[in-house]
Amino acid sequence: MQIIENLKLKEKLYIEKLENGLTIMIIPKPGIQKKYIIWGTNYGSNDSEFFVPGEDEKTRVPNGVAHFLEHKLFEQENGTNSLDVLTALGVNANAYTTNDHTAYLFECTDNFYEAMDELMDYVQHPYFTDENVEKEKGIIGQEIMMYDDYPEWRVYLNAMQAMYHNNPIKIDITGTIDTISKIDKEILYKCYHTFYHPSNMALVVCGDFDPEEMLKEVKKRLIVKKNQGEIKRVYPKEPETIVKNRIEQNLEVSQPLYAIGIKDKKDNSDMGNKNLMVQKHIGMEILMNIIIGRSSNLFRELYQEGILYSMPSLDYEFGKDYAHVLITGQSTDPEKLYCKFKEEIQKLKTNGIKEEDFNRIKKMIYGGYVKEYNDVQDIARMFLADYFKGINSFDYIEEIEGVKLEYINQILKDVFKEEKMVISIVKNEQK
Amino acid sequence: MEYKEVELKRGIKLHTIHTDKFKTNLIAVFLTTELNRENVTKNAMISTILRRGSNNMPTQEEISKQMEEMYGAGFDCGLDKTGDNQVLKFYIEIINEQYLPKDGKKLFELAVKSLFDIVFNPYIENGSFKEEYVMQEKNNIRQRIEGKIDNKARYAMDRCIEEMYPEDPFGLYKFGYIEDLEKTNGENLYKYYKELINSCKIDIFVSGNISEENRNVIENNENIKILQERDPKYQIPKNNLKEFNKKENIVTESMDVTQGKLILGLDINLDKEELKYPTLIYNSILGGTANSKMFQNVREKAHLAYVASSSFLRYKNNIFINCGIEIKNYDKALELIKKQIEDMKKGEFTEEDIENAKRGIVATIKTIDDEQDTGITYYFGQELTQSKVSLDEYIRKIKNINRDDIINIAKRVDINTIYFLRD
Numbered sequence: 141m142q143i144i145e146n147l148k149l150k151e152k153l154y155i156e157k158l159e160n161g162l163t164i165m166i167i168p169k170p171g172i173q174k175k176y177i178i179w180g181t182n183y184g185s186n187d188s189e190f191f192v193p194g195e196d197e198k199t200r201v202p203n204g205v206a207h208f209l210e211h212k213l214f215e216q217e218n219g220t221n222s223l224d225v226l227t228a229l230g231v232n233a234n235a236y237t238t239n240d241h242t243a244y245l246f247e248c249t250d251n252f253y254e255a256m257d258e259l260m261d262y263v264q265h266p267y268f269t270d271e272n273v274e275k276e277k278g279i280i281g282q283e284i285m286m287y288d289d290y291p292e293w294r295v296y297l298n299a300m301q302a303m304y305h306n307n308p309i310k311i312d313i314t315g316t317i318d319t320i321s322k323i324d325k326e327i328l329y330k331c332y333h334t335f336y337h338p339s340n341m342a343l344v345v346c347g348d349f350d351p352e353e354m355l356k357e358v359k360k361r362l363i364v365k366k367n368q369g370e371i372k373r374v375y376p377k378e379p380e381t382i383v384k385n386r387i388e389q390n391l392e393v394s395q396p397l398y399a400i401g402i403k404d405k406k407d408n409s410d411m412g413n414k415n416l417m418v419q420k421h422i423g424m425e426i427l428m429n430i431i432i433g434r435s436s437n438l439f440r441e442l443y444q445e446g447i448l449y450s451m452p453s454l455d456y457e458f459g460k461d462y463a464h465v466l467i468t469g470q471s472t473d474p475e476k477l478y479c480k481f482k483e484e485i486q487k488l489k490t491n492g493i494k495e496e497d498f499n500r501i502k503k504m505i506y507g508g509y510v511k512e513y514n515d516v517q518d519i520a521r522m523f524l525a526d527y528f529k530g531i532n533s534f535d536y537i538e539e540i541e542g543v544k545l546e547y548i549n550q551i552l553k554d555v556f557k558e559e560k561m562v563i564s565i566v567k568n569e570q571k
Numbered sequence: 572m573e574y575k576e577v578e579l580k581r582g583i584k585l586h587t588i589h590t591d592k593f594k595t596n597l598i599a600v601f602l603t604t605e606l607n608r609e610n611v612t613k614n615a616m617i618s619t620i621l622r623r624g625s626n627n628m629p630t631q632e633e634i635s636k637q638m639e640e641m642y643g644a645g646f647d648c649g650l651d652k653t654g655d656n657q658v659l660k661f662y663i664e665i666i667n668e669q670y671l672p673k674d675g676k677k678l679f680e681l682a683v684k685s686l687f688d689i690v691f692n693p694y695i696e697n698g699s700f701k702e703e704y705v706m707q708e709k710n711n712i713r714q715r716i717e718g719k720i721d722n723k724a725r726y727a728m729d730r731c732i733e734e735m736y737p738e739d740p741f742g743l744y745k746f747g748y749i750e751d752l753e754k755t756n757g758e759n760l761y762k763y764y765k766e767l768i769n770s771c772k773i774d775i776f777v778s779g780n781i782s783e784e785n786r787n788v789i790e791n792n793e794n795i796k797i798l799q800e801r802d803p804k805y806q807i808p809k810n811n812l813k814e815f816n817k818k819e820n821i822v823t824e825s826m827d828v829t830q831g832k833l834i835l836g837l838d839i840n841l842d843k844e845e846l847k848y849p850t851l852i853y854n855s856i857l858g859g860t861a862n863s864k865m866f867q868n869v870r871e872k873a874h875l876a877y878v879a880s881s882s883f884l885r886y887k888n889n890i891f892i893n894c895g896i897e898i899k900n901y902d903k904a905l906e907l908i909k910k911q912i913e914d915m916k917k918g919e920f921t922e923e924d925i926e927n928a929k930r931g932i933v934a935t936i937k938t939i940d941d942e943q944d945t946g947i948t949y950y951f952g953q954e955l956t957q958s959k960v961s962l963d964e965y966i967r968k969i970k971n972i973n974r975d976d977i978i979n980i981a982k983r984v985d986i987n988t989i990y991f992l993r994d
Contacts, residue, residue, distance in 0.1 A: 249937040503640065503642050507642030
């Protein structure tokens with residue numbers, strides 16, 4: 141196994157790529173009772189068009205299949221449900237789907253290996269019937285309706301729709317009632333066999349383990365699968381322009397919700413160059429905090445004027461074929477907030493960013509990266525999600541020193557352009 | 572892990588949890604006071620005004636800059652309703668020095684100083700909180716009160732509690748009431764703040780890789796030294812018997828929702844602290860996990876809901892059942908939920924259900940030490956209920972519960988309120 145040690149964090153990563161293509165990452169945490177294992181496939185809601193390895197014809201599936209599979213994998217041929225089996229073992233099991241990956245996991249203190257038997261068994265043995273697929277449509281339908289009532293989710297998705305013409309980041313991870321109605325067991329099996337191949341997957345374990353022993357434990361639970369070629373994914377061509385600069389929705393909320401999005405140019409050559417990706421991500425975090433973070437002039441003014449009462453959440457999201465800045469929260473007056481936000485950017489572009497602010501925020505971001513290593517869950521999930529983006533999570537703490545003020549000023553000019561900005565608002569029009 | 576407590580002065584305790592499991596040290600100050608209608612809004616105001624400025628850091632901007640400078644110290648305030656008490660919580664989380672570049676020394680001392688300065692030494696102008704801050708924070712709290720409706724599931728739960736406790740402090744909304752907000756000003760709030768600081772229960776928690784020197788930093792802090800002794804005014808959670816077999820209170824409300832939120836508020840008649848252990852297992856079997864009756868029968872078999880669960884509120888001896896359902900399925904879902912409660916009374920659960928529930932609960936107890944804030948919350952809960960149970964003892968008590976203990980609890984369960992939020 142390859143060992144990557146990080147001296148700043150005093151943590152080690154053991155990593156191995158097996159012959160069948162599966163990547164295994166182990167981060168030992170001596171003395172911690174909690175143990176966490178997560179097994180993910182590089183397959184999410186964005187992957188609806190692809191070439192099955194060995195086929196010439198492109199496959200197009202309805203939106204929501206990745207999430208549907210996440211639900212259905214728990215069901216076993218012998219009539220049991222793996223979630224019940226895992227829960228009965230006293231472990232805390234779950235699964236989730238994002239736009240670029242799907243993951244199955246559990247956290248526990250005892251019965252780790254029994255639970256690992258179950259986890260690795262159900263992920264490798266799908267069982268879909270016409271009947272059990274139909275049944276699941278009812279449950280997922282309820283889940284979709286639940287999200288319809290979440291204003292935070294609406295305001296986010298609307299912002300995506302304002303920014304992206306074609307990229308699937310703009311669709312619901314769950315699909316819609318309409319798209320899931322078209323899903324059947326053949327589609328599920330086809331997607332399963334394509335994307336749940338070891339070469340498209342990674343497994344991360346974090347806890348008090350001996351890495352070599354753990355590697356053996358994983359290997360002995362893997363079933364043999366034929367090697368598979370590369371899955372070619374097709375993403376629609378995305379223009380650099382935005383779709384529209386504003387989008388509003390009416391929902392019963394006490395105070396408007398806003399999401400300001402700034403579409404970034406996504407050069408796919410970045411995806412291969414992890415240093416560039418990590419530096420950009422760090423740079424963006426620093427920059428967003430300088431513009432509208434807790435100690436910024438803008439936040440102070442907005443707070444004093446009663447426009448903002450809490451810190452917006454600041455995110456830079458990126459993946460295959462998309463990248464954007466996202467600033468979200470609740471505000472009494474999103475229009476004014478947006479206006480002042482744009483003014484502040486102009487001011488910073490003209491005057492440049494102060495060295496003192498830059499240094500202070502950089503220290504804060506450094507501390508934030510260290511804190512990520514407190515909990516086995518946070519660690520394992522972070523390594524998995526970063527891995528699918530081609531990043532080793534330790535890179536953040538290593539690269540931050542090299543991020544310089546000139547670079548921050550540069551991305552401010554390159555990315556924070558008015559013609560790339562959108563605002564999404566959810567408010568109660570009766571009020 | 573090593574837990575220690577010392578009484579610094581009457582009514583003021585320092586709790587230390589020594590552990591090297593974390594990259595961070597977490598320091599917290601909890602101010603506990605009686606919950607009542609007269610003070611609930613003032614307490615909410617105090618908790619937000621204090622973070623606006625201290626004597627040494629008079630503006631929020633200065634506080635924020637100070638926190639950022641300390642490698643992004645996480646400063647956070649919370650306001651909790653714990654039984655019949657209101658707890659004002661202030662936290663600061665800092666990176667342990669060994670994970671910092673050289674200049675990270677003294678971070679602990681700086682953090683303690685900043686936190687105590689914010690809580691005990693606020694920014695005052697002419698014997699009053701700064702009016703500008705008071706005005707802005709009134710708006711802030713008003714938004715929070717009005718914001719009750721935003722999270723529909725949470726709102727339904729709050730409304731159910733309100734319906735169950737119309738005359739009881741526990742029915743109060745923790746951020747208070749708009750009409751009371753109008754009556755506050757910088758002067759009367761500062762007067763109230765002084766009363767609060769002199770009479771509330773004060774608990775200071777420190778969790779992390781801490782030394783004797785760190786402990787001394789706290790004890791010798793000027794702001795701590797000048798605090799007075801007190802017989803703190805707070806409520807020790809009690810186990811009072813509830814009125815049983817009364818008519819269910821059925822409440823339906825309309826709002827712009829796609830999915831109906833159905834909440835059942837259950838009373839559990841517990842007269843002894845020991846009965847809380849079987850209740851934990853009862854709740855787990857009823858709706859606490861994916862194996863529970865609620866999840867299995869309401870979600871998996873009848874497909875009536877995506878969320879179908881229950882939670883036990885230990886300070887008030889209530890269980891809340893929580894379901895998100897299609898509005899037209901109200902009758903069906905309610906009938907099915909009631910059947911689960913009845914089946915529990917009849918003992919319709921297996922030995923395996925009991926074992927599963929125990930395993931889940933034991934796992935949760937074992938991880939208390941693995942999460943810094945959970946550890947603090949656990950020891951604070953013990954402090955408040957004045958029952959010290961070690962984690963091992965806690966696990967033992969859970970393991971000793973048998974079938975009859977659980978049926979005994981089931982028979983003490985009664986539906987108090989059925990609340991439905993629909994379109």
